[in-house]
Amino acid sequence: MMDSILVLMGAMLRIATPILFGAMGETLIERAGVLNLGIEGTMLLAAFNGFVAAQLTGSLWIGLLAGALTGGLLCLLMGGLSVTLGLNQHVSGLGITLLASGIALFAFRILYGGATTPPALADSFQPLNPFPDTILTPVFEQHWLTYAALVSVPLVTWLLNRTTFGLRLRAVGENPEAADTAGINVYRMRYQALILGGALMGIGGAFLSLAQLGAFAHGIINGRGWVAIAVVIFGNWQPSRVLAGALLFSGVQALQLRLQAAGVALPYELLLALPYVLVIAAIALVGRNISVPAALLKPYRREG
Amino acid sequence: MLNLKIERGPAPLWLRPLIPVIAVVVTFALVSVLILWAGASPFDAVYQLLINPLTRTSARADILMMATPILLTGVAVAVAFVCGYYNIGAEGQLYAGAIFAAWVGVNAEGLPPVVAIGLMLIAGFLAGMLWALLPALLKSWLSVDEVVTTLLLNSVMLFIVSALLNGPWRDPVSGWPQSPTIALNAQFPVIIARSRVHLGFIVAVVVALAVWWMLARTRFGLELRAIGKNREAAQFLGIPVRRRVLAAALISGGIAGLAGVGEVGGIHYYLIGSLSPGFGYTGIIVATLGALTMPGVMLSALFLALINRGAISANRELDVPVYLSDVIQAALLLVTLAVLLLNRYRIRWGR
Structure with a gap:
């Protein structure tokens, strides 16, 4: 029993990794006032470019860098469209x-x-294994990127709440006019959030091709970007609660995999759909008291 | 930072009709990088993409066939977007329609074709509405953002289709994950001899015209447009905003469901997992390129179908990957959005 719970926890952390990177990136971007539905494609192209770069150079690190750069560049494009030109963010x-x-x-x-x-x-x-041959192995035998994803949560929290950068970022996401009056460059702030967030998303995509699978396939992202956006809403744009959302989704996903392996007599696709349904239900439940960044979806136009 | 100055001000009149042309030219200029990478000349590729399909009768018919589903999803998306409801779930709603249509079609043995096909269309419309219902209710009751819920339900729908096709509907003869074939009398008639253009095309055009009339001539349509322009003002004028948006969301879902009916009834004759290569998302491009107006949506559906057909030619003749059309369509969307700004702004460099 204990064993299987530990195995389940290990799987949960592994599944959560790309979603966490994506969700932390999206959190930064949305807190600055931009909804980035480009995340799904950004993660896919980052997974691909990371894979190709690693294969061409033989260096996984260069691959990871290529993934992060791809993410940053695509989000730069998002900035050009939504921040500079002020186009509809959804489209x-x-x-x-x-x-x-x-x-x-x-x-x-x-x-x-x-x-x-x-x-x-x-x-x-390759996964690290800090506690070999102990009962903890299945939990802690993880890629270093999984640890990095977990560490990114307090880092993003600190960045948002404890630094001048974060204060400014939140300001342009809540009240860009006031931020501008206070001498903050709204456009530059949003671009910085996009590039940083995009790099995180890119790493999330590259994690899949460079670590978890070690290969690239068309369906490699498979909606994980959308899930990341959903857990950001679920987490009310607070990194720690976003982490909870990501763990909820991946926990159910891990459980679903276990049930499937145990041969439960349910169509496995319905189990696959379960975490999505639960996230929708969760969003509906928290939907009443969410605090959306006030300037989300609103392009900023400096008058004069 | 760039000293890019954007000022409000109408574009000069001579520029306006040129805007779509500029968008297409810029898009092809950008995409030519990929065409060169694939080892082909961009000029040859443009010929294959835009001209060649128009020179042959069979390819012209293919364009109508390929325009059918994306015209319907384009109309579906436009109806929702017009009132500011961002239905990104046309893909899932299309599959919902396809499931119901396949079920009706398989069980339509012995019915007159008019009845069988009519039932399929009704069932598909209802199924699309049904799949759009949850996000629409969540939006109007709890103000839950529809973008995320409709997106996630697309994923859920794909799992449902897969469960059906690997479970109760697995073809008993071949063992393939595809539903049984629908009855002969439920199969859509071909409307142009020696082509695959089927009744669905007429359905799509009729739906587009009906929506055109609805948006332009009815009180309901006027209210939808008012809500889209200014939600608060519409509320203030006494328009029941939530109910109208709910209705638009359901109509949108129903029309997307019809796209699924057409693919089952007119093209495949059974349900398969790869029924739609993203028609729901293409609908968003179609609707946006068409500026959410029905004449625009019809034109852009035909134009995207031309590019889709042209990409097949380019693939055959020049060995350029057929995914070129996906890249062109997405690039065209982004470029058009940017170029449309020329309508409203003048851009000046310098201080």
Whole structure:
């Protein structure tokens, strides 16, 4: 019993990793007043570019860097559209998701042809095992990126709540006019949030291709970006609660995998759908008392 | 920072009709990088993408066939977006319609074709509405953001389809994950000889025209547009905003469901997991390019269908990956949004 709970916890942390990176990135961006629906495509192209860079250079670190850069660049594009031009954030974000996904599929075809088995890395990031041969192994045998994802939560909290940068970021997300009057450059602040958040999303995507799978496949992100956006809402834009949301989703996902392995007589697809349904239900329940960043979705236009 | 000055002010009149042309030219200029990478000449590719399909009868018919589902999802998305309800769930609603249509179609043995097809359309519309109901209710009762709920329900729907096709509906003969074939009398008639253009195209055009009339000529349509322009003002004028938005969301879902009916009834004759390669999301592009107006939506559905058909030609003739059309469509969306600003702003460099 104890064993299986520990195994479950291990799986939960592994599944939570890319969602956490994505959700922390999205939290930063949304707190600055931009909803980035580009996240799903951003994570996909980052997973792809990270994979290709690692394969070309033989260095996983360069791959990870390529993933982070891809994320940052795509979010820079999001900034160009939504911050500088002030375009509708829903449509710009979805457009970026479609564009990035299209580019990933196009480039995959050119580089790998019609390969049916996904190309794999000769060696990928290996899990750390700080407590070998103990009962804790299944919980702590994780990729260093999983630890990094967990560490990113207090880091983002600190950044948002304890630094001048964070204060300014929140200011442009809540009341850009006042922030501007106080001498904060609203545009630059939003761009900085986008680039930093985009890099986090990119790392989340690259985690999947460079660590968890060590390979790239079209369906590698499979809605994880949307889930990240959902847990940000669930978490009321507070990093620690976003962590709770990510763990809730991935916990149910892990449980679902265990049930499936144990041969429960339910169609496994319905179990797969369970975490999505639960997140929708959870959002509906917390929906009454959420505090959306006041300037979310509102482009800022400096008069004069 | 760049000293980019954006000022409000109408575009010069000569510029306005040129805006779509500018968008297309800029998009192709950007995408030519990818075409060159694939080892083809961008000019050859443009010929294959935009001209070649128009020169042959069979390819012209293919364009109508390919426009059918994205015209419906485009109309569906536009109806919702017009009143500011961001229904991103057309993909899931399309599959809901497809499931019901397949179920009716399989059990329509012996019915007259008019009845069978009519029932399929009604069932598909209802299914799409049903799948749109939860996010719409959550929005109007609890103000839960519809973008996230509709997006997540797309994922849930794919799992449901997969569960159906791997479970009760797995083809008993072949063992493939596809539903049984619908009855002959439920299959949509072909409307252009020696082509795959089916009744669904007419349905799509009729729906688009009906929505056009609704938005332009009825009180309901006027109220939807008023809500979209200024929600608070509409509320203040006594328009029951929540109820109207709820209605628009359901209509949107129903129309997206019809797109699924057309694909089952007119193209595949059974339900499969790959029924839609993202028609629901393409609908968002169609609706936006069409500026949420029905003539615009019809034109952009045809134009995107042309690009889809052209990408197949480009793939055959120039060995450019067929995903080129996905890239072009997404790039066109973003470029058009940016270029449309020319309508409202003048851009000046310098201080």
